[in-house]
Amino acid sequence: MYFSKLFIPILKNNPSEAKIKSHQLMLRTGMIKQSSAGIYSWLPLGFKIMKKIEKIVREEQDKIGVQEMLMPTIQSSDIWKESGRYEDYGEEMLRIKDRQNREMLYGPTNEELITEIFRSSIKSYKSLPQLLYHIQWKFRDELRPRFGVMRCREFYMKDAYSFDLNDDEANFSYNKFFLAYLRTFKRLKLSAIPMAADTGPIGGNLSHEFIIIAETGESKIYADKRIFNVKHDAVNLDKQSLHNLRNEYENYYAVTDEKFNKKKFDENVSSENKLETKGIEVGHIFYFGDKYSKPLQASVDYNGKKEFVKMGSYGVGVSRLVGAIIEAKYDEKNEIMNWPISIAPYHCAILPLLNKNDKSNLVKANKICEILKSKKIDTIIDDTEDGLTSKMKKFNLLGVPYQIILGKNTDDKLLEFNIVGKETKSLDISQISKIINTDNIN
């Protein structure tokens, strides 16, 4: 693909409305365009990256056996009146009326709707557990949207819901998601800390927020650094292993400021292990028992007895993650975006030096591109007549992790291979594809 033909409107200046680096980078590289306050269009580059994040989120849900479905964005107010949240949710809920003057709303979350779906079809305890998720747009009418996609009104979220017969089984489901989230964020090369959290309007008494560390985060966090040493790679999907895993995490102090208790912090964490910083919430899991199943009458038959199902819900902000990863990975000083290769917009960029009278490097670039494509490497050619410096800067900013530079005296065999932010090597095409593909597997 030729860069000149792509819809990637790069800006040299930072738009003045953007105050944090993720917002700035997203506007500068043409990932998004604001449509109105807190509402954005996703342009091809941003959309491509978000879709890659979504894919990883989806795969990790599928791995723990959650079933994907899709619920609508527009919901009827009826079920929200049944749960009582039509009043409680307040101004943050966008309410609309259809032509019959029926009260509708743009869903801020889906507990009611999924519960209604569940109750109308599942009647026996033998069908439990049920784990369901969808990835869909949500709308919350924030008082003051800000920071680009980090705190916007319309956002893309994976939300999952679990239905179990009793607390013990529900806890098992909860822990599956606990593990799935650890795996998801690890694949995104983020160190996310699970933290005891407030449940807010979702309700319930058990909840963890998954927070990644970033200076621009909105949550203050207090943690024991040793929590980073907990490993989850070898954990099996059985009750006991998951229970142990959660225990291991919960051994270490890790809370957001709502739950912060200085005395406990001082007692439990030695000063060299204390971590006080800011973070971004990228995931949140809740266990709330029968808070929705009871008012909405979602029950199963258990040996002739009606049992209200025990529910949990599990969210990952997919669109927010795009911004959050930039906050964590963007090297502002050198203007290099370090996307992990699994979500980088392209794996490799070929940067040929070109001018009107000499297009020979473009021929070479095309040949190299064909070879890389045959090895499943997503490659882009910068076919513009910009100087090489300018091309490198551009692709550093876009966050393409590997660059092949075709300068004035390019060798036919040994190519100049730039591992962005690290080093430049002379390698042949098969060595190059091996390096890229090895990176992409891990």
Next chain:
RNA sequence: CGGGGUGUAGCGCAGCCUGGUAGCGCAUCUGGUUUGGGACCAGAGGGUCGCAGGUUCAAAUCCUGCCACCCCGACCA
């Protein structure tokens, strides 16, 4: 929702106080010279100055109203 601020070319800004043919940098297009950490020269295109009303011979500029957006606070899976 309270306080503050800003709307002028795709982006960044000047001009407004003191009314008189709408400007600069970047980006874009053309021609030429260049080419390894954001090159240079010459030329060109692009704006009903956020919207509406008012004052005036004349409004980007003064007055009134509205709208949008940004920042701080409160609020928030």
